[in-house]
Amino acid sequence: MIEFTVNGRKRxxxxxxxMPLLWVLRDVLDVKGPKYGCGIAQCGACTVHLxxxxxxxxxxxxxxxxxxxxxxxxxxxxxxxxxxxQKAWIDxxxxxxxxxxxxxxxxxxALLKKNPNPSDRxxxxxxxxxxxxxxxxxxxxxxxxxxxSMKPAKA
Amino acid sequence: MKTAFTPSRRKFLQQSAxxxxxxxxxxxxxxxxxxxxxxxxxxxxxxxxxxxDDTVIIRYARAEMGQGSxxxxxxxxxxxxxxxxxxxxxxxxxxxxxxxxxxxxGSMATGGSRSIRDSQEYLRRAGATxxxxxxxxxxxxxxxxxxxxxxxxxxxxHRPSRRRLRFGQVAQGASKLEPPGEVKLKDPRDWNLIGKxxxxxxxxxxxxxxxxxxxxxxxPGMAYAAIAQCPVFRGRLRSVADERILGxxxxxxxxxxxxxxxxxxxxxxxxxxxLKTLPIEWDAGPDGGASTASIREFVxxxxxxxxxxxxxxxxxxxxxxxxxxxxxxxxxxxxFLNHAPLEPMNCTALVEGGRVEVWAPTQxxxxxxxxxxxxxxxxxxxxxxxxxxLGGGFGRRGFQDYTRQAVAIAKAVEGTPxxxxxxxxxxxxxxxxxPMTLMRFKAGLDAAGNLxxxxxxxxxxxxxxxxxxxxxxxxxxxxxxxxxxDLPYGVPNLRIEFAMRNSHVPVGFMxxxxxxxxxxxxxxxxxxxxxxxxxxxxxxxRALLQAKPKDLGVLDAAAKASGWGSPLAAGAHRGIAVQDSxxxxxxxxxxxxxxxxxxxxxxxxxxxxxxxxxxxxxxAEAQVQSCVAYGLTSVLWGEITLSQGRVEQSNFHDYxxxxxxxxxxxxxxxxxxxxxxxxGMGETPLAPLAPALCNAIFAATGxxxxxxxxxxxxxxxx
Ligand code: FES
Ligand code: FES
Numbered sequence: 001m002i003e004f005t006v007n008g009r010k011r012x013x014x015x016x017x018x019m020p021l022l023w024v025l026r027d028v029l030d031v032k033g034p035k036y037g038c039g040i041a042q043c044g045a046c047t048v049h050l051x052x053x054x055x056x057x058x059x060x061x062x063x064x065x066x067x068x069x070x071x072x073x074x075x076x077x078x079x080x081x082x083x084x085x086q087k088a089w090i091d092x093x094x095x096x097x098x099x100x101x102x103x104x105x106x107x108x109x110a111l112l113k114k115n116p117n118p119s120d121r122x123x124x125x126x127x128x129x130x131x132x133x134x135x136x137x138x139x140x141x142x143x144x145x146x147x148x149s150m151k152p153a154k155a
Numbered sequence: 156m157k158t159a160f161t162p163s164r165r166k167f168l169q170q171s172a173x174x175x176x177x178x179x180x181x182x183x184x185x186x187x188x189x190x191x192x193x194x195x196x197x198x199x200x201x202x203x204x205x206x207x208d209d210t211v212i213i214r215y216a217r218a219e220m221g222q223g224s225x226x227x228x229x230x231x232x233x234x235x236x237x238x239x240x241x242x243x244x245x246x247x248x249x250x251x252x253x254x255x256x257x258x259x260x261g262s263m264a265t266g267g268s269r270s271i272r273d274s275q276e277y278l279r280r281a282g283a284t285x286x287x288x289x290x291x292x293x294x295x296x297x298x299x300x301x302x303x304x305x306x307x308x309x310x311x312x313h314r315p316s317r318r319r320l321r322f323g324q325v326a327q328g329a330s331k332l333e334p335p336g337e338v339k340l341k342d343p344r345d346w347n348l349i350g351k352x353x354x355x356x357x358x359x360x361x362x363x364x365x366x367x368x369x370x371x372x373x374x375p376g377m378a379y380a381a382i383a384q385c386p387v388f389r390g391r392l393r394s395v396a397d398e399r400i401l402g403x404x405x406x407x408x409x410x411x412x413x414x415x416x417x418x419x420x421x422x423x424x425x426x427x428x429x430l431k432t433l434p435i436e437w438d439a440g441p442d443g444g445a446s447t448a449s450i451r452e453f454v455x456x457x458x459x460x461x462x463x464x465x466x467x468x469x470x471x472x473x474x475x476x477x478x479x480x481x482x483x484x485x486x487x488x489x490x491f492l493n494h495a496p497l498e499p500m501n502c503t504a505l506v507e508g509g510r511v512e513v514w515a516p517t518q519x520x521x522x523x524x525x526x527x528x529x530x531x532x533x534x535x536x537x538x539x540x541x542x543x544x545l546g547g548g549f550g551r552r553g554f555q556d557y558t559r560q561a562v563a564i565a566k567a568v569e570g571t572p573x574x575x576x577x578x579x580x581x582x583x584x585x586x587x588x589x590p591m592t593l594m595r596f597k598a599g600l601d602a603a604g605n606l607x608x609x610x611x612x613x614x615x616x617x618x619x620x621x622x623x624x625x626x627x628x629x630x631x632x633x634x635x636x637x638x639x640x641d642l643p644y645g646v647p648n649l650r651i652e653f654a655m656r657n658s659h660v661p662v663g664f665m666x667x668x669x670x671x672x673x674x675x676x677x678x679x680x681x682x683x684x685x686x687x688x689x690x691x692x693x694x695x696x697r698a699l700l701q702a703k704p705k706d707l708g709v710l711d712a713a714a715k716a717s718g719w720g721s722p723l724a725a726g727a728h729r730g731i732a733v734q735d736s737x738x739x740x741x742x743x744x745x746x747x748x749x750x751x752x753x754x755x756x757x758x759x760x761x762x763x764x765x766x767x768x769x770x771x772x773x774x775a776e777a778q779v780q781s782c783v784a785y786g787l788t789s790v791l792w793g794e795i796t797l798s799q800g801r802v803e804q805s806n807f808h809d810y811x812x813x814x815x816x817x818x819x820x821x822x823x824x825x826x827x828x829x830x831x832x833x834x835g836m837g838e839t840p841l842a843p844l845a846p847a848l849c850n851a852i853f854a855a856t857g858x859x860x861x862x863x864x865x866x867x868x869x870x871x872x873x
Contacts, residue, residue, distance in 0.1 A: 016404075023424035027379065032371040033364025035546070037497045038579045042807040045497060073364030082363070089362040093354060093773055096781060097221030098361030099368060099497045099546030124816035130807060132497045132547050133221045134784020136818035138777070 004065045006031060007075025017063035021055075022046040024062045025072065033073035033102040037130065044129030047103035048072045054110035073102040076109065085109050088146035096133035103129050108143050117147050197330035199285035201259035202232055202278065204246075205326035209309055211238045216248040216260035217270045218518045219357060220496075220548035221781070222837045223774035224270040226355040230770055231275050234348045235282030235341060238322060239309035245356055250524040251539035263520040266553050266664060268737035268835020271770060275833050276340075283338035285329075292329035293320045343768065343830060350828075352773035357544070367544040369516030372503040374572040378407050380564050381427035382577060384415040384585050387439040387800035388659050392416060396434040403429055410567045417564045423576050442659035443800040450591060450658045450797065451488070457614025457654025458486065458595045464630030466640050470648030472599075475608030479599030483687045485680055487596075488862040489672035491795040492589035493802075493810060494665050498546020499582040502561035505572035506531050511538045511562060512572075516545040518552040526555040530562040549785070550664035554587050583810055584802040587663025588795055590616035590635070594676045596683075599648075604688030606699060608648035611639055611677075615669075616662045617655045630655065637669040638677055638734055638842070643706045644699040660797065666785055670736040670842040675790075675863065678732035678846030682853060692850060693719050693731050705765055705829065706733055709742040712763035712827045717744035727758055730851025734842035739766040739834030743847035749855040754873040755865070757787075757848070762840050763825040767832035775836050779824035782841035788813040790845045792866050817872055 003012040006029060013028045020039075025031040025048070034057050037045035041059040048057045049071040050064070076083045082090075085108050095101045104127070111118055111126040118126070123143055131139070196204035196212060204212040213232050219225035225245055233240055248260050261274060286306050293311040294301040297318060305312050311320045343349070360367055385391060395416050397409040405425040410417040416435055420426035457463065476482055503514040504527065511531045517523040517540070524540045531538070545552055561575040577585070592615040599608035617632040626634065631653045633640050640651055665671060685695035693714050700707045710733045714720075719729065726748040733742040746759035762779050769775045792811040796803045804810040824840070849860040852870070860868055 019424055023422060027422035027424065030373060032366040032373070035368075035498070036370065036576070037499075038807050040579075040806055040808065043497065043812075077363065086362045090354070090358055093358060093777065095221075095355075095358050095361040096223070096777060097219075097497070097545060097547045098357070101361050102364045105362060120820070127815045130497065130812050130814060132495060132549075132785070132812060134781040134813070134818070135777070136784060136813075136815040137780050137820075137822060139815060 002062050002066045004067060005069045007070070007072060013062065015062050017061060019062045020058050021048070021060040021062055021065050021070070022057040025057065025070070031072050031074060035099055035102060037100070042130070043100070044107060045100050045103045047106040047129060049106060049110060052113070054107050073106060076105070083109060084149045085112065085142070085146045088142040088149065092138050092142040092145060094135050094138040094142050096135055100129060100131045104131065104139055108139070108146065111143070112147055112150060116150060118143065197326040199288055199326065199330050200281050200334065201256065202281040203236060203285040205322050207323045207326070209239065209242050209321050209323035211236070211243050211322070212246050213243055214248050214260065215245050216253070216263045218265035218520070218542065218545055218548060218552070220265065220518065220545035220552070222270070222778065223355055223771060224265070225357055226353060227271055227770045227774060228274060228278055229356070230348045230353060231271070231278040232282035234346055235279045236286050237306040237308065240348060240353065242309060243356065247542040249539055249541050250520050253521065254524070254535060264522070264553065265518045265548070266550060268739070268838045272738050272833040272835060279340050280338060283340055284334050287335045287338055288329040288332045289322055289325055291332055292325040296320065296325065296328070349768065349770050350772065353771050355774065368498055368546050369501045369503065369514060369543040370498055370546065370576060372514040372543065372574060374503065374505070377503070377572045377574055378419050378421065378568060379423040379426050380410070380417045380419045380561070380573050380575040381423060381430045382415050382417045382560060382575060382581060383430055383435060384581060385437045385439070386584060387437065387443050388661055389442055390414060390440045390800070391438040393436040393438045395436070400429045400433060407571070408568055409433070410564045412560065412563055415560065417560065417575065419564060419568055419573060423574070427578060439800055445659060445800045446798045447796040450660065453658055454591055454614050454616070454656040455593050457656045458593055458612055460654055463612070463652045463654040465650065466631045466633065466636055466653050467649055467651040469650070470608070472608045472610045472648045472650045475648040476597065476599045479607055480602040481600045481687055482597065483683055484595070484597045485683055485859070485861060487594045487676035487679065489592045489675060490793070490863060491591050491660060492665060492789055492793045493583055493586045493795050493804070494549045494551035495583070495810060495812060496545070496547025496549055496551055499577045499579055500557040501574065501576040502557045503572060503574040504561040504565035506562065506565040507570045509533055509537055513538070513540045513558065513562065514543055515540060515558055516543045516552060517555070517558070518545070518548045518550070519555070522553070522555050523558045526558045527562045530559050531566055549666040550668065551586060554663055556585070579807070580805045583805050587661045589665040589671060590618065590662040592616070592669070592672050596676070596680045598680070598684050600684065600688050604690055606644070606646050606684060609646045610650045612652045612654065613639060614654040614656050616657050616660070618662050618664060618668070620655065620657055621662065627655070635669055636673070638673040638736060642677070643703040643735065644681070645702055646699070659800070667736065667838040667841045670734060670838070671786070671789065674732065674734040674842045675845035675849065678734065678843065679849050679860065682730070682846070682850040683859065691720070696731070696733060700733070705740045706735055708829060709733060709740040709763045709765050709827060712825050713742035713744050713761050716763060716823060716825045717746070717759070717761040719744060728851055728854035730847045730849065730854055732843040732846035732850060735839070736842045737835035737838045738832065739764060739836065739839035741839045741843050743843040745848045745851040747848065747851040747855055749852060749870070753869045753871055755852065755870045756873050757819045759821040760819050761823045761825060762843070763827055764836070764840050765827045765829050766834040766836050766839065767828055767830060769826050769828045769836070772826060775826055776824045778836050779840045780822055782838070783822050783844065784813050784818055786841040786844040787819070787848070790848060790863055790865055791872055792864050794864050794867070
């Protein structure tokens, strides 16, 4: 039995220690936000935060999550309010098919946490998730916009 | 409609108790999110339902795969309905309803950029009809002539008395009235919604991780299937040593299909892991030795063959070549490509008591329905297909191989719903690929550099041969000749020949279809002609397009927006191309520089598009961006290769997809809708990209690109 916290809730799963976190989330705990795209850490559709760090959950064994904190897109909104990144994603109409977007948003949130004011180069380096629909231009714009909106108001 | 959608919840829960063990899942299917129909509403017609609280439900019968038509099509209805756009909700249509109501929703297929152009008329009519009924009901209630009433933003106003009634207040009565026989559609000048950017209705659910997709379908007691298909197309399953995994954790069943093995288990990862350990023997059949080189040679024979069908023969090309001041010849090649939507193929099915229920991300719901019925051996009336969002489609999801498999597997575990999911590896190696095509051109120019003769020989796989062979007339597949047989250029002597060369590799419709490779060949060769004629490639095209105002219009728009002819930064060069397709017109200009080491820098991309009318400009711009990413991925790296009859690529590490850092930063979508027609928007912008880029590379390097992808031509994106 592996126990960990998902979006602030204690969860447990009776699974093999090597079962990837992605499949524990999706098929055992019914957390469907993280998506399967490749299974080999190439596409990022499965991106979640493990103790605040973005990870590709298809390539993280369940055992590595034991006792840790997992945050998925479902846990991003706080008290019913969307995260500024989610809002920027709506303002700039980023998603097309939407399949990659949970992962994109989790990657962007992690980037902004580390680097509240990323340059284009920083975005290039951090946002390596695939989007087959080609929403990249809008992802970039939305990240810049979210960075602006997250700036603490000047006194 | 609601009852038709409600699955037998109790039954599922019983099953879940029986086989699910400790599973305590909620029940959610993606369509439920789209509906949220709690309050009853008054159905005005098949498309429009209005609730007492003024919520307007507009039904959607096509596939939402990212293109935005689940917003664009409702906009067409709402434009005529005069409802409050903020109160519009979308509801997906199911195929059993479609069948029961005698195809009330027209075609449910989504492909060929047809969603808007084929349905705009009946959708606008449905909105107008509902509006007239609401007006009539309000007029009756007020006992005033209908001509004194207007509908505006969800309210009916009696002009003389300024009295008002909300749609929700009169909808019940209105729905009982006889629909008017004739309705007048608005003049485009009076449109309020169409042509103005609207936020997409599906986006809020897509940024909050809602389970919208086929892969997210969750039914109580559901089992999961992973599949391995014969790696050589047309091969067969010989044997599988399934006793090896007997008693393995989570195993429910091993299902043998004619050309595949599926493992059904209590979660997908276990199913897939067991599948990988299964010793499977395949019968590769006669194609087990085929390679890219052998297939290319086989297709290329079509260029050499002395007798092939002729699609067009005008004037006398041979005489014109003999009289020409200059003759040029070239041969072009485009490889197989994989669609690679990010959501791999999947389908959930339940076979029970002679009925089949299917949840599928499909581009052709009625074909899914028919496939499910045929596979399960039940009448059409006993099937229902519920639509989900698609994690990309690009033409792949019109084919029903995954539906057939899912239903066959579900049949083997009757009473248990099964979600079949392909691994990325299966998806990569079992596509209906963009066809491999070769073309040879010969052109004659007179002393003044005018084009006098053009001969085109196309040797290609045919998609129609697999799906609609009756449409191939006298050996000529006009579909495969898209952009060639309907050449917009005026040329006095023209001969177009077609050699159909089908290998064992299955081929299918991939975004822009033959307009993904034919324009590359045609428009690069036109550039070769211009160069040979010593003329500017833009002016050379202009002269040949005098009888084609719409092609000319986008060509001019792209040239103007890009500043064609104006000085460029040091090292930068431009290329141009034009191509109509899917009822619309597009032209592109690329600005690039190429270093001596082959480092390609794409500095600017300008795409001009004339789709007649633009419904949602913001979505149209998104489609241009999407086409740039999809098109450039193909041009830069796209290639599916074969060895031993099987596809060599297996995942994104060896089938490269453009990433954010590689996306050109400077993309301009120039929308020039000229009105009077309705064209597609999801594919046309892609068509001129490859040739415009390759022509820019020629301008920069003097090297002609006649074979794709660019990664095989010593070029590397920086
Ligand atoms: S599914 Fe994890 S990176 Fe692609
Ligand atoms: S929005 Fe479709 S893959 Fe990114």
